[in-house]
Amino acid sequence: MFVRELSAMDQRQTLIRANQRTPREGGAMFRKSLEVTAVADRPFDDSPTAWMADGNCRNYAPAVFFPSDGVGVDRARAICKGCPVAGTCLEYALEHRIEHGVWGGCSERERRRILKRRKSEAEVR
Numbered sequence: 001m002f003v004r005e006l007s008a009m010d011q012r013q014t015l016i017r018a019n020q021r022t023p024r025e026g027g028a029m030f031r032k033s034l035e036v037t038a039v040a041d042r043p044f045d046d047s048p049t050a051w052m053a054d055g056n057c058r059n060y061a062p063a064v065f066f067p068s069d070g071v072g073v074d075r076a077r078a079i080c081k082g083c084p085v086a087g088t089c090l091e092y093a094l095e096h097r098i099e100h101g102v103w104g105g106c107s108e109r110e111r112r113r114i115l116k117r118r119k120s121e122a123e124v125r
Contacts, residue, residue, distance in 0.1 A: 057080070
């Protein structure tokens with residue numbers, strides 16, 4: 001039903017919350033209301049950037065991912081480290097040639113190296 005529209009992380013959080021209910025919160029009715037609430041809070045989105053809603057970065061200010069020093073890059077990388085969409089994010093930045101900021105846990109310099117390596121690998125083939 002509607003649960004398919006939830007990301008895997010949202011589904012996991014819904015199940016965890018339902019299983020951690022207190023006795024006064026009720027049984028199956030509580031579980032059902034959590035699922036409906038989760039779906040209602042997040043409408044289905046099939047746009048090419050829908051994956052961004054699942055990123056860890058959604059909980060931080062954009063400035064965190066556009067640092068001016070190496071310490072800022074390390075902080076952004078730490079946020080990206082456990083992100084469920086880090087690979088998709090990196091590929092998006094590479095495909096669209098985004099030159100600034102940390103995307104998918106990679107700095108501008110690292111993304112340039114990846115593109116250069118891919119280009120040389122393509123020429124060898």
